[in-house]
Amino acid sequence: MESITKNRQSLDSLRAMVARAYGDDQVPSGTSSEGDWVQELGHGWFNVAYRLRLRDGYQAVLKVAPPAGVEVMTYERQAMANELTALSLLKQTDVPVPVVDFADSSGELVDAGWFMMRYVDADNYGVIRSTLSACEQDKLDVAVGAATRSLNALTGPAFGPLNGPGVPSWRQCFLGMVADVLHDGERRDVDLDYAGIHTLVAAHAGYLDEVTEPRFVEWDLWPSNVLIRDGRIECLIDHERAFYGDPLIEAGFVATQQPAFGNPTAFVRGYGKVTFTENERIRRRLYNLYLTTTMVIEAVYRGRTDPDRNAWARARLAEAMARLS
CATH class of the missing domain: 3.30.200.20 (Phosphorylase Kinase; domain 1)
Known part of the structure; x- marks a missing residue:
């Protein structure tokens, strides 16, 4: 890329x-x-x-x-x-x-x-996923869900960056993450509804208080960061975006609220997450809003000019805002 x-x-x-x-x-x-x-x-x-x-x-x-x-x-x-x-x-x-x-x-x-x-001699799951059968994809998605749960079992001293400084509450941490990404967008004059995003997050911030234990989260564990061999996970790569937070913010849960990101069924089954409470569904919508806002803004920082990809990200952001409104 x-x-x-x-x-x-x-x-x-x-x-x-x-x-x-x-x-x-x-x-x-x-x-x-x-x-x-x-x-x-x-x-x-x-x-x-x-x-x-x-x-x-x-x-x-x-x-x-x-x-x-x-x-x-x-x-x-x-x-x-x-x-x-x-x-x-x-x-x-x-x-x-x-x-x-x-x-x-x-x-x-x-x-x-x-x-x-x-070097790990294996195939990139994200690259070859479309060449695999539905059964093979299902098996690997279940394995990614189980691996994600294992990662989330690690706990930290506070919410936030792995190397600190952390903060005592997940609400404070997440609101800070949102403020940072909005500031990044404003700094590069990215065309966004900043007031609307801020209002939506502030209106639902109370739902974050249910999260009280800082847990290791990858946040970026998409198929492209999974290496596979002989139908099994050989290695997980690219861990630079990890932090201590709410496991529900993991990438595998994105599609539970926005199907455009794929089918989450096998991942959720592998993770062992049977049901979602109303609080969890709203938290996940908040996390989707943060993710899609980041996707739109990072295109400018990466210098990406693909109009189709950028339009897709903006469509997902509009969808995320609508689901919280």
Whole structure:
């Protein structure tokens, strides 16, 4: 996926990062061009990622944070540090995640943080999902639901970023998240009904008080962040948006209130969520409003100009507002 946040590197820079992470003896020799020992992985929207083959045949994935001069949304600041914390926390679960080999935030080799992790030989579920049978999709969606529940079992000291500072209530945290994304939109003059969104959120904020325990949430666990092999989940990737909050905000629950996002039945079954209370349905509508607002605003920060994709996001935002009105 194309985005101005992708901090692409020269072959010389990539060699320097390999040397720092794995030693000089692992740097690919000769003047090999891209495609021989390095391949850009193009599925993500935010960080650039490369698949590297080292001199001894070991394969790694390099992720590089956005360039220092590129403006990102408020919740995306320090995203790479957040992902590294998430990966460390998730070692406590039975959910497979990448193994980090090396991380560097010094800024000495490139103008941003970066880290190396072990390459996982598997297919991207989001890419191949349409080629699978309905039965295969159902089985995998159930597995994603179960994995999400395992992630949500982790608890935190407060609501908010994994690395802090947190706040004591979910209402305070979520209202702050909404305020941040609206400010991001206003800063870049994105055409939105800011007053209408703020009014809807404020009118339903009391429903957030039912959430009293901060739990680890991925928020971005879509099929494109699931790697599969032989019909099973091999690894979950891209954890930079994780925080402590309400598990109901997870991506798998989006379609329970907006069917345009897909069929949530198998995910919900795998998660073990049998029914939704009226409070939970309203909270989920609030979370959909936040998500779709973010989708519209982030298009500007990413430099995305696809009119169909942008129109689809705006249609989902209008739908989310109508469901809360």
